[in-house]
Amino acid sequence: MMILNDKVAVVTGASQGLGRGFAEILLENGAKVALLDLNETLGREVQAHFNEIYGSDRTQFYPCDVASDELFKDAFQKVLHKFGRVDVFCNNAGILNEKDWEKTVSINLSGVVRGTYLAMDHMKKQNGGQGGVIINVASMAGLGPLPGAPIYTATKHGVVGFSRALAETSNIADYGVRINALCPGFVRTALLNSFQTDEKAMLESIMEKAKFLEVEDVAKAFLLLVKDESLNGAVLVVASAGTAFMSFPTELPRTPVTL
Ligand SMILES: NC(=O)c1ccc[n+]([C@@H]2O[C@H](COP(=O)([O-])OP(=O)(O)OC[C@H]3O[C@@H](n4cnc5c(N)ncnc54)[C@H](O)[C@@H]3O)[C@@H](O)[C@H]2O)c1
Numbered sequence: 001m002m003i004l005n006d007k008v009a010v011v012t013g014a015s016q017g018l019g020r021g022f023a024e025i026l027l028e029n030g031a032k033v034a035l036l037d038l039n040e041t042l043g044r045e046v047q048a049h050f051n052e053i054y055g056s057d058r059t060q061f062y063p064c065d066v067a068s069d070e071l072f073k074d075a076f077q078k079v080l081h082k083f084g085r086v087d088v089f090c091n092n093a094g095i096l097n098e099k100d101w102e103k104t105v106s107i108n109l110s111g112v113v114r115g116t117y118l119a120m121d122h123m124k125k126q127n128g129g130q131g132g133v134i135i136n137v138a139s140m141a142g143l144g145p146l147p148g149a150p151i152y153t154a155t156k157h158g159v160v161g162f163s164r165a166l167a168e169t170s171n172i173a174d175y176g177v178r179i180n181a182l183c184p185g186f187v188r189t190a191l192l193n194s195f196q197t198d199e200k201a202m203l204e205s206i207m208e209k210a211k212f213l214e215v216e217d218v219a220k221a222f223l224l225l226v227k228d229e230s231l232n233g234a235v236l237v238v239a240s241a242g243t244a245f246m247s248f249p250t251e252l253p254r255t256p257v258t259l
């Protein structure tokens with residue numbers, strides 16, 4: 001098990017919702033945590049709150065837009081300047097905006113790729129790094145379709161595929177870095193009030209029947225992916241029915257057709 005005392009973690013989208021929960025469980029387990037988010041007002045409030053509970057030098061907020069190469073790199077350099085290292089990196093920032101679909105791709109998928117490669121370049125043994133773990137936050141919509149949200153669904157499928165392929169790459173090339181993906185069901189966060197789609201009624205009818213998870217339950221699953229050093233390429237589903245690892249077929253299940 002990875003010991004988190006004095007390890008340094010970065011969480012994107014940490015000003016509220018799941019990201020804030022991931023940051024808190026890392027602090028509870030001894031890590032120092034850099035909070036990255038677009039929302040400066042909330043981010044600074046969260047930092048002040050965590051400082052009171054966990055001590056004044058274990059949390060630092062940095063404004064950051066994961067959709068921008070430049071701003072993301074700049075925030076990462078500031079984290080390294082303050083804490084000297086990064087051991088845990090959580091790509092969590094995400095939106096659901098089907099109308100501005102390019103923005104959704106740029107945050108939910110390209111943002112995850114940006115963050116993962118920044119972390120990987122720093123952590124990998126071949127670059128003199130000390131290894132580490134990257135957790136990419138997908139969704140149950142990364143494993144099956146969320147009606148009314150095809151772009152969101154595509155980005156989250158992308159996050160799952162990217163994480164699994166890079167995990168295999170890291171394993172074969174011996175980078176010393178683990179990459180795992182987390183796939184939660186519905187959690188009551190700001191995301192559920194801010195989504196943009198022409199098919200609002202469709203999503204709302206799904207939500208009426210859904211059971212909601214608590215941030216704390218998803219955070220416990222996140223912690224498992226961080227700490228268990230046997231896990232690389234794992235995809236962990238957190239649903240109202242329970243938490244479970246996805247197993248993927250080694251051969252693609254196919255139904256033959258005669259042409
Ligand atoms: N809430 C759910 O039901 C649910 C379920 C499964 C997966 N997820 C995923 O979990 C992640 C967190 O979602 P949440 O529900 O906590 O949402 P949230 O809206 O509560 O929090 C998301 C945070 O990301 C930040 N953010 C948005 N765009 C950003 C950008 N370009 N750069 C930096 N920060 C940015 C926001 O400011 C916000 O603080 C997302 O990737 C989401 O897709 C959410």
Ligand SMILES: CCCCC/C=C\C=C\[C@H](O)C/C=C\C/C=C\CCCC(=O)O
Binds near residue numbers: 138186239241
């Ligand atoms: C009121 C409108 C809701 C809009 C939904 C917004 C975003 C949520 C996206 C999440 O990533 C969840 C995605 C898919 C969930 C799929 C199945 C949920 C099953 C619930 C469960 O069993 O826990």
